[in-house]
Amino acid sequence: MTSILVTGASCGIGLGLARHLLTVPSLANVIATVSTLESAETILSYAKVADLFKGLGMVNGSRPKLHIVQLDVTNEESITNAAKKVSDIVGENGLDILINNAGVTHELPFNEPIPMEKLLGMWQVNATAPLRIANEFRPLLKKAASLKGSAQIANVLHNCVPPEYAKNHPNDASYTTYTKSKVAMNNLTTKIAEEWNEDKIRVTSLDPGWVKTDPRPEAADPADLTVDESTIPLMELILSLTEDYNGKFVKTELQ
Ligand SMILES: NC(=O)c1ccc[n+]([C@@H]2O[C@H](COP(=O)([O-])OP(=O)(O)OC[C@H]3O[C@@H](n4cnc5c(N)ncnc54)[C@H](OP(=O)(O)O)[C@@H]3O)[C@@H](O)[C@H]2O)c1
Numbered sequence: 001m002t003s004i005l006v007t008g009a010s011c012g013i014g015l016g017l018a019r020h021l022l023t024v025p026s027l028a029n030v031i032a033t034v035s036t037l038e039s040a041e042t043i044l045s046y047a048k049v050a051d052l053f054k055g056l057g058m059v060n061g062s063r064p065k066l067h068i069v070q071l072d073v074t075n076e077e078s079i080t081n082a083a084k085k086v087s088d089i090v091g092e093n094g095l096d097i098l099i100n101n102a103g104v105t106h107e108l109p110f111n112e113p114i115p116m117e118k119l120l121g122m123w124q125v126n127a128t129a130p131l132r133i134a135n136e137f138r139p140l141l142k143k144a145a146s147l148k149g150s151a152q153i154a155n156v157l158h159n160c161v162p163p164e165y166a167k168n169h170p171n172d173a174s175y176t177t178y179t180k181s182k183v184a185m186n187n188l189t190t191k192i193a194e195e196w197n198e199d200k201i202r203v204t205s206l207d208p209g210w211v212k213t214d215p216r217p218e219a220a221d222p223a224d225l226t227v228d229e230s231t232i233p234l235m236e237l238i239l240s241l242t243e244d245y246n247g248k249f250v251k252t253e254l255q
Contacts, residue, residue: 204250
């Protein structure tokens with residue numbers, strides 16, 4: 001029984017990944033996490049997400065295949081509760097793949113004073129939460145790895161990570177903020193790859209490309225790829241990752 005979890009599945013790349021993962025017959029459980037179900041607004045968006053999943057393999061035999069779990073990646077209690085719920089879903093088979101996708105993507109100015117709260121907020125979601133989440137889900141990943149030989153963490157990054165990006169984009173105003181948080185996330189990839197190798201938990205950083213994730217039809221989005229053009233090859237890549245990619249930064253062939 002193979003189980004996969006994607007964070008930040010309420011919209012954009014996370015939602016695209018979750019929708020396509022539901023069509024993969026070999027996956028028994030697709031766990032899509034959303035930041036909050038508490039407010040009326042988010043309950044509505046939750047219902048909208050569930051609606052979008054309709055007809056896309058929501059059931060696996062007599063069991064549900066799609067599981068929507070609340071997970072605010074910046075809230076410790078939420079992370080712990082989500083791990084408990086996921087443990088109930090996957091049982092003794094453990095969690096095979098954890099996709100750290102939730103992210104804050106807005107750019108903050110370089111030459112103006114940036115409110116500390118905004119800086120820290122982005123840093124918390126993009127750079128520190130993935131470690132806290134990986135820690136909390138480690139026992140479930142270990143369980144899957146001990147049964148099947150390996151488990152996988154996939155960190156969704158940005159092409160700003162390779163060092164040549166900084167050299168080729170000297171005027172990128174986002175370099176101190178978004179970019180730096182993703183570089184830190186990539187550092188986490190290399191560190192976990194070393195530290196958890198003996199648990200057979202692999203970790204890989206993946207670049208989804210530049211993706212049109214603004215859902216407003218009128219939005220003038222200059223990005224290259226539609227959500228489907230990014231997430232179908234991204235999903236295929238995640239499902240085919242081997243030991244060779246442990247600790248690495250990988251792009252899909254489309255880019
Ligand atoms: N779009 C691109 O071109 C591109 C390129 C490279 C990398 N990426 C990366 O890909 C990932 C997804 O990006 P996207 O373009 O799909 O962005 P998006 O449309 O803005 O979606 C971001 C997702 O992250 C979730 N999120 C934000 N804060 C959260 C929190 N505290 N707890 C839980 N979930 C939270 C959001 O959930 P809520 O709405 O429920 O808060 C949403 O589902 C990000 O990590 C981004 O950095 C994107």
